[in-house]
Each structure stands twice: as structure tokens, then as C-alpha cells.
Amino acid sequence: MAFLELTGLTKRFGEVTAVEDFDLTVERGEFVSLLGPSGCGKTTTLQMIAGFEQPTAGSITLEGRDLVAVKARNRGIGIVFQSYALFPHMTVAQNVAFGLEMRKVAPAERQRRVEQALALVHLEALAGRYPRAMSGGQRQRVALARALVIEPEILLLDEPLSNLDAKLREEMQLELRGIQQRMGVTTILVTHDQTEAMALSDRVAVMHRGRLVQVADPLQAYENPLTDFVSSFLGKTNRLEGRVLERQSGGCRVAVGETTFEAPPPPDEAAAGGGRVIVSIRPEKVEFRPAGAGLVEGRAAARIFLGDHWLYQVETPLGVLLVIRQNAGPAEVETGGSVGLAWDPAQVRLLPYEAQA
Amino acid sequence: MPGRFAPWLMSAPALALFVALLLVPLGMTFVLSFHAFGFYTGIETTVDLANYIDVLSDGYFHEIFARTFGIALVTTLLCAAIGTPEAYFLYRMRSRWRSALLLVVIGPLLISVVVRTLGWAILLGNRGVINTALMDLELITRPIKMMYTTGGIVIALVHVMIPFMVIAVWAALHRQDPATEQAAESLGAGPATIFFRVVLPQAMPGVLSGSLIVFSLSASAFATPAILGGRRVKVVSTTVYDEFLNTLNWPLGAAIAMLLLVAVLLVMVSWNRLVERRFAQVFG
């Protein structure tokens, strides 16, 4: 029996379906991210797990117990809100103590646990401060301590890092992951930031238009996306519309425009669509060859220096392809130069055809 | 528009009007309050504190001032007790209902106080709507006296003033992060705990500023106590009115009005001090 189980979860607001037929199981101690663009239904899903929204259909169970019938205040779920939602009229210690008070924890025990929680996020020194006298990062830590001190069955994080600047965000990611692993608390993160989701989670659940499209560990989701949407949303990719020419042993030949090349076996859906597929090739999987020696020939139209790597735009008969190369000294190709492009056929991904979103 | 004096030039017309028709008249009234009045001689331009001594040493005036501020205080407490929860319910309401209810709550602000008070006169009279209904239901045998009582004045004043309280609290509620309520709920707080421990403390600046508005407007209200209290239940403003337009003892009326002005300003200043000291640390 899974720890947390969402089955057929559906939420409609009048005519609008926010979440449809959502299935997900989360194991104890696991860190799962709900990832998707704004409006994909991830926040509504979180609100239903928290108990702030009632599902239209479907069930939520925690260790087999039905959670839908339980009021939000009795679910024992810790939440870190995007705005942190600290109580502005209470000190840091009072904020953290609030949940323990509601649980009628004795004052001495309460104080001990508050101190413990504040130590966990390195804020012992600021216990007497009011939230408005604190920085964004400090508020974020208070919010985390407040959610963790009640020893929640599940920790929900609603875009918790989106209000921090880039450097602080990275620091907090590491710290958050560390705390989560030490406490072993089952955690669900809602985010639209794919790097954040990949950095933190054991598994990511990619959502699109109210539906769950793929659940997998980050590497698997990135390397083997099930749909065009997942491949485009997770990282950068070269998205081409192609056609399966013929199946071969262990793969097939695809055509994009006039160009043909080898690829792994096509998805089952391709046959129904008359062989139409989406061809996805990650930019970092593309390599340069001398002009005339590539699978496809092109001209480097532009290149952008990004510190640890270069991003090239190469005009080819397939269209403009993105190529990412590690910065290992001087640039490999000059702007305007002719160049051949090649890739390992095993790195090509063929996905069911969808019109461009 | 450049130039150091441009802001003053732009404000000059309004400034001229306010100096000529506000500061000068207030100054003249202040001076007037030191003059004397004789029944046959009219206003005498002597200068002494006789009027103030009269008012401050006369039990009759003490009673009037005590009644006025008592009415204002009770009205304020009732407005806070009723207006605060109502503003909260309004704030949580679905937007369609909210617009309609908001119209009902703040719309009456725009309707003449005379008209609204007339409604209360019809409701509260000995043969008014409430007494007639209660007697028809045989709940009472003799009418409850509500006209010409401080109670009647308070009820009508609450009706007149409560929109100010609702507006002030409503504005404060909108400044708070709605997620704080969800946070409290997820930590195990019930609706009452959320209201008293999370919502109300954050809305307190609104409640306090609303209270100040209601108190100062109630203390100087005229139409409502004049219609519902008449000559029998006098307050400061109706007393001033009588001194000016019936007795014609302008200097005494001016002195009473000045005392009212000073009292109201004192309450305002000390209230603001208190509120600032209390909330500077938390909200600032």
C-alpha cells in the first residue's frame, strides 16, 4: 500500500476543468514535484491535498485512510506558501509555536520543539523578531520551520523559492533537500521551474492542461520524455516534425523534409498517424563535424557565450538547430562558418505527433 | 512644471479659499467665545473666560458633555462589534454576492442623514413600526419608549456610522495575505481561532482607525440626536444649535463648540499616538 494515493482526482470550477483524472502514488519519505506551466492544475492539486479545495471526483488516501472527508485543519499537513504567509503580528517564535498550540502541546515541550525547529533552519538568534524585519530568505526559513515543527505526515511546498533571487534560490535548494532527507518527511513540491524540480525531487510529475503526462525520476523524464510537451518543457530541445519511412531492426528511418536519418523505434501512435512523429534532439547531444562530413550540413548563424557553455544557432535544411557545446577553450565554430552536424541515432527521440502547443 | 514656487502657485486658489473661509472664520469664532452676551445688549466685545467658566462649572453642561461622549463611545463599540465581523464575511463572500451586499452596506452613506433618521423615527416611535408589531404579536402590552432616549439615538447613529467601520476594516483585510488564513488552518486552527488569532489582529489597525472616525463623527453628530432626541435628550451639537438659533447667545454657543473641537482633537491625537506606539513595531 502506497503512503499517499491520489486516484482519479478531478476538479471542475463550473465549466472549467482544472484537474482531470489525476493518479499519483507517493511513497513514504519521497520527494515528488508537481511540475508544469501556470494554469496546468498543479496548484489546484496541491489545494486538494491540503484540503482547501474539495475534489469534484476521485479520492485521496493516506496510508489507506480517506483524506477527502478530513477537514484541512485535521489533516496534519505542513505547508510552505509562495508568499510564506507568516503571521505578521506574531514573532518568529510565536509563528512557529502556533501549530503546536493548536495541538495543545504543553508550554515547556512547545518551547523545546520551537527551539529545535529554529535550530534546524539556523534562525535561533532571530526568535524574537517580527517577520517584517526579516529578509526574504529568512522568512522562507521561518515558514519551513513552522510547517515542519508539527511533524507533518506530508510537507507541501507551493513555489517556495520563486520569490528569492537566483543565488539565494540555489542555496535554499540544497538546504531544503538536506533538511528533507534528514527529517525523512514525505514532500510534494509545486513548481513551474523545471531546474528546481529536477534538482530537488526523487520523481517529477509533469502536468499539462489539468492532466498528468509523465511521472518519472528526473533523468528518465529528461532523457525519455513520453510526449512532445514533456520534451519541450524539460530543458531545451530541437523539435522537428517528421515522418517514419521504414522500420528496421532495433529502429527506423525518419525523414524531416528532404533529409533522412536513423532513429530508435517509433511510438505505437505513429502508425495510426500515417507515420507522422515529432523528432526531438537535445542540443547537447549534437556534435560538430567538418563541413561535408555531417548527417546534415549547415551554417552557424549566431552563437551566444554562456560561461560554461556555448549556444549555437545553425541554419540547416531541417530548420534552425540549437547546439550546445561545453566551453573547452576557444569556440569550435565561427559565426557564418559552414559546419556539419551529427548525433548518435540512439539519442534521437520520436514522440507521438501533436500540433505545436 | 518646473520652478520652486509652482506647487504653491497651483495650490494658491484653494489655499486662498481655505484661509479666508476656514481659518479666518475659525479664528473669529474662537475670539467670539471670549465675548459676553446680554439679553438686552446682545454681543459685547469684552474679552474674558466667563463663558468657559460657565460651561466648565455647570452640572447641566457636564451632563450634556458626558451624554454626548457616552453616546459616541457606545456607538463606536457597537459599530466595531458588528462592523468587524460583517466586513470579514463580506471579504470572504463570493464576488457576485459581495457587490450586491457592498451596495447595501455603503450605499446608505450617500443617502441624506435626515432621511435615514426619519426612517428610525418612524420605526422607534411609541406608535412606530417596532412597537406596533411587538404589541400586535402580544409580546408587550405597553410600547417601549425608544424615541427621545439615548438608546434610540445610539441605534440610529450605529446605522449612520457603521459603513465607515465596515469600509475601514474591509480595507485592512485586503492588505493582509489571504494565505495566512490557510496557513493557520493547515496548522490545525478552527474558524473561530483563525478569526480571533490571525484575522482580527491583522485587521486591528483598520478597526482602530474606523473607531476613531466613528467616534469623532458620533460626538459631533447633529441631525440624528436633533430629530430623535429633540429638546429632551440634548447633546453638545444640539445645545450649540439652540444657543445660536434660539437663545441667540452666540458667545456661549461658540465656547461650547470650541470645547467640543478641543475634546475631539485631543481624542484624535492621543488615539493616534496610542495606535502608532502599539503597531509601529509590527506593521509600520
Next chain:
Amino acid sequence: MTRNGPFAFLFSALFVVFMTAPLVVVMGVSLTPEGFLEFPPSGLSLRWFRAILENPDFIDAAWISLYLGIASASLATVLAVPAALAIGRRRFAGRDFLLALFMSPLTVPTIVLGIAFLRFLSQFGLNGTFVGLTLCHAIFITPFILRLVLASVTGLDRTIEKAAESLGASDFTVFRRVTLPMIMPGVVGGWVLAFITSFDELTVTVFIVNPSTTTLPVRLFAHITQTTDPLVASISTVVILFTVGLMFLIERLYGLDRLLVGGEGR
């Protein structure tokens, strides 16, 4: 967001009854065919609305209130808009003083304003004149306009004006074509609020009218303190309907909550 429970519903329902009861009663009483106040009315009759027409005193008073409201709101708007522009977007010595002065009519008890105006106007023989009334009304309605115009001035993105300037517009053109249209909702909202405030005002006005310039609220007040017959109810009903009509107009043009709550309540 969590929704209101039955307690909140009941509370709000009682609150609505409380807020509307006096108005409903006034309108109900005005329909009586009898010669005395009764509610609910024993029959429906427009007798007391016809009676208004036979009382030119009230009709004259209504006209005076209307003219006075228009004149004083317009005067106050003309004075308050430049002052609001200066106060809202410039930092200068004396700014706080000016703001405090222009808002002070809200702080000074109206009864004190009333006797101060009476003292002043009678000194210069202006008491009871329409001019005197207009000037005095302009004073106590200025804060309402100033507050709304200030709100729209401070909410203004000044780079838009700079953009217009960079495109070659003169100061006056910038004001007329860019600034004014952007603060117009505040100006119109302020004018309407000022008009209604002037139209309804009693406490100040009662001191400074004479029989030929008596306004509607003063006339009604005088009548009510002597006798309450269905006539005052029918006149009050007309006032209520007029105000409600204006309210709907505001709701359409500007948003009633924005006008009264000051733009925060959205």
C-alpha cells in the same frame, strides 16, 4: 478560499435588514392613502407624492440644493485638481501643511464649521446668500475630491508623461492630452461624491441659509422637527430614489466601492 458558514449568512442577513429597514419603512409609509404615518400602509396611493407638487417650498428647496451641489462641487473641483497635482507629485516645503489644511474639514466637527461660517458670513453681510453657501460648501467637500484625485495622481506612471514629452509635446499638451485623461476617473468620481455630499448636507447649512435659500435637507429637517406626516416620507422617498439613481450611475462609471473605499477594496 474557505466560504462563509450558516452563522455568517444569518449575521449578514440580519445586517441587511438593519441597514435597509429605515429606508424601506420610509418608502412604505410614503404610499399610504391615510393622513398619518402607518406601516405597512393600509392601501397604496400616490396621494402624498401629489402633495409634493402642492408644496412649492419643497420644490424650490430641491432646486436650490441641486444648483448649490453643482456650483460648489464644480468650484471645489477646479480648486482641488491643481492642488492635488502639486501635493501628489512634488516634494516641497509646506506640502504636509497644505495637505493637512485641505483635509481638515473632515476633522473639525461640522457643527463648529457651521457656526464659524455663520459668524464669518454675517460679519460681511453674506449670510443666506447663494454665493456664501457655495463658498462654504466648497470648503467641506474639497477633502472628498482631493482624496480621490490624489489617489489617481499618485497611481500615475510618470514615465508616460516623460514619454509624451520626449515625443515633442509641450507642458500644456502633456497635461491636456496625457495627464488629465489619466486622472479623469478620479476627478469625475470626486465631483459626484462632492455633489452628493453637498446635496445631503444639513449641519453646516442649517446655520447659513435664510428662507429664500433654504436647501432640501434643511427644509425637511425643519418640517420633521415640527411634525412627521406622510409628506416628509414621500419627499424622502424621492431623495432616496434620486440617490440610488446616482449610485447606479457611479457604479457604472467608476465603481461605488472604489469611490467610497478609496480604490483599495478590489
